[in-house]
Amino acid sequence: MVAILVQPMPTEPTPLIASDDHLAHDGLIEVVAGREVPCYESPQRATAIRDALLGTGDYALDAPRDHGPDPITAVHELELLDLIEHAWTDAMAAGRDPDRPLLPDTFLLHGYAGSMALTQLPARRHDRLGAYCFDTGTPIVAGTATAARAAVDIALTAADRVLAGAPLAYGLCRPPGHHAGRTLIGGYCYFNNAAIVAQSLVDRGAQRVAILDVDFHHGNGTQQLFWERGDVLYVSLHGDPAGIYPYYSGFATERGAGPGEGVTRNLPLAPGTDGDGYLAALAEGLDAVRAFDPDAPLVISLGFDTYHADPIGNLALQTDDYGRMGSAIAGLGTSVIALQEGGYAVEALGANAVAFLGALAGSSSS
Numbered sequence: 159m160v161a162i163l164v165q166p167m168p169t170e171p172t173p174l175i176a177s178d179d180h181l182a183h184d185g186l187i188e189v190v191a192g193r194e195v196p197c198y199e200s201p202q203r204a205t206a207i208r209d210a211l212l213g214t215g216d217y218a219l220d221a222p223r224d225h226g227p228d229p230i231t232a233v234h235e236l237e238l239l240d241l242i243e244h245a246w247t248d249a250m251a252a253g254r255d256p257d258r259p260l261l262p263d264t265f266l267l268h269g270y271a272g273s274m275a276l277t278q279l280p281a282r283r284h285d286r287l288g289a290y291c292f293d294t295g296t297p298i299v300a301g302t303a304t305a306a307r308a309a310v311d312i313a314l315t316a317a318d319r320v321l322a323g324a325p326l327a328y329g330l331c332r333p334p335g336h337h338a339g340r341t342l343i344g345g346y347c348y349f350n351n352a353a354i355v356a357q358s359l360v361d362r363g364a365q366r367v368a369i370l371d372v373d374f375h376h377g378n379g380t381q382q383l384f385w386e387r388g389d390v391l392y393v394s395l396h397g398d399p400a401g402i403y404p405y406y407s408g409f410a411t412e413r414g415a416g417p418g419e420g421v422t423r424n425l426p427l428a429p430g431t432d433g434d435g436y437l438a439a440l441a442e443g444l445d446a447v448r449a450f451d452p453d454a455p456l457v458i459s460l461g462f463d464t465y466h467a468d469p470i471g472n473l474a475l476q477t478d479d480y481g482r483m484g485s486a487i488a489g490l491g492t493s494v495i496a497l498q499e500g501g502y503a504v505e506a507l508g509a510n511a512v513a514f515l516g517a518l519a520g521s522s523s524s
Contacts, residue, residue: 171218172519173319176208176330179308182301183333187259189294197295198470198502199346204332207498210508216516217328222311223318230310232361233354233383235341241283241290242348243303249284259297262288292344293404306333306348313351313497317358320455326494326519334499336377336459337404345375345404351497352459353383356390364454365389368447371396372440372483373461373499374471376408380459381422388417391450393443394459395436397472398426421450429472433479436464440486447490455493462501462510469502480510484517494518 186197211217230239249260266276266289279286287298309331316329329351336352337345356367369384371377371394384390392414399408414422423446425439447456462480463471487494496515501507 170324171216172515173316173324173327174208174211174217174219174330175222175312175315175319175327176204176219177222177308177312179301180204180305180332183299183305184301185257185259185299186297187261188297189261197297197346199333199500200504201332202504203501203507204330204498206504206507207511208330210512211328211515214512214516216519220315220319222308222315225311225314229314229354229358230349232357233340233350234338238290238341238343241286242298242306242343245283245287245298246300246302248282252282252284254284256300259299260284260287261294261297262291264288265292290341290343292342296344296346296348302333302348309333309335309351310349310354313355313495314358316497317355317455317495320493320495321362324493326496326515328515329495329497331498334373334461335379335497336371336373336499337375337379339379339382342379342382344379346500347379350379350383352377352457352499353380355495355497356384356457359454359457360389364452366391366450366452367454367457368393368450368452369457369459370443370447370487371459371461371499372464373459374463374468374473375403375461375500376424376426377459377499378404378407381407381412381424384418385414385422386416386418388421391421391423391447391452393423393425393446395425395427395439395443398428400426401429402472403470427473430474432474433476433482436473436475436479437482437486440483444486444490452492455495456487456490458487458494458496459499460496460514461499462503462507462514465501465503465506465510467503467506471502477506477509477513480514481517484514488518488520
C-alpha cells in the first residue's frame with residue numbers, strides 16, 4: 159500500500175472550501191416539545207464563519223469540485239440519496255404547499271413492524287420520510303438536495319487539498335452531517351460528510367483512518383456507520399446523552415462490536431464543563447488517536463456548539479478555549495481535514511472558528 163500521510167507545507171494559505179449552494183436551504187422549521195420553531199441551523203452560520211476566516215488573510219477561498227454520487231453511495235444506501243434528491247419534487251407534484259418545509263408525521267419504528275413483513279413503502283418519496291428521518295428537526299425544502307450534495311463535495315474537495323500537500327483544509331459544510339446514518343437523516347443532517355471523507359480515504363489506500371468529533375452532540379450516524387469496522391476510529395466528545403440530543407447513543411460504554419470493538423470511543427461531558435475539563439477529555443481522545451496510529455489525515459467533525467452561549471448546548475467553553483483545542487490537536491503532528499458540523503451562537507461563530515483553525519494551523523491569527 160502507498161502511504162497517503164502527507165508532509166506539512168505551512169507557508170501556504172489554508173484552503174477554505176465553501177459554496178453558496180447552501181443559501182437556498184433556508185426557511186427551515188422544526189418541531190420541539192410540540193411547538194413549531196425556526197431551525198437554529200441557518201445560512202447565517204456559514205456566512206459568519208466564512209467572513210471571519212477570510213478577514214484574517216490566512217485562508218484561500220475555493221469552490222468544491224463535483225465528485226458525483228459514488229462517494230455518497232459508498233456510505234449511504236442508494237434509496238436515501240434518491241429520497242433526498244426527489245422528496246421535494248414529489249411533494250410539489252402532489253400539490254403540497256411550496257412555502258412549507260417537509261417534515262414527517264408518521265415514523266416507521268421497529269415496534270411498528272414487529273414480526274410483520276412490510277414489503278413496500280409509499281411510492282411518493284415525501285410520504286416515505288418517516289421511514290428514514292428519526293426526528294422532527296430535519297426539514298426538506300426546495301434547496302435541500304443541492305445544498306446537501308454541495309456539502310459532500312466541499313468535504314471531499316478539502317480532502318483532495320490535504321492529500322495534495324496542504325497540512326490543513328477546512329470544509330465549510332452546510333448542512334452538517336454527523337447524525338446521518340446509512341439509511342437515516344436527522345439532527346439537521348442529510349449526508350454524513352465526515353464519514354464519506356473517511357471512506358474515501360480508505361478507498362484511496364488508507365488502512366487506518368481516525369475521525370475526531372468535537373461537536374456538542376453525539377454523532378450517532380458516524381458511530382453507526384463504523385460500529386463494526388476496525389479500520390476507522392471514531393472518537394467523540396459531547397454532552398451527556400442522558401439529557402441531551404440524540405439521547406439514545408454516545409454513552410461511554412458504547413465501544414463498537416466485532417472487528418470494530420474498541421474502535422469507538424465516547425467521552426460524554428457533564429453540563430457546565432469548562433475549558434480545562436474539556437481539554438482533559440480531549441487529551442484522552444487524542445491518546446486514543448495516537449494509539450490507533452492512523453496512516454491518513456485526521457478527519458475532524460468540528461462543532462462550536464460547545465460554546466457557553468450556544469442556544470442548544472450546555473457546556474461552558476470560551477473563545478480562547480478553541481485556540482487551546484486547536485493547539486492540542488496540532489500536537490498530533492498530522493495533516494487535518496476539518497469539516498463544519500454544528501454551532502448556533504451565530505454572533506460568536508466567526509471568532510471561535512478563527513481561534514480554533516488558526517491555532518491548528520499555527521497561524522498568526524490564532
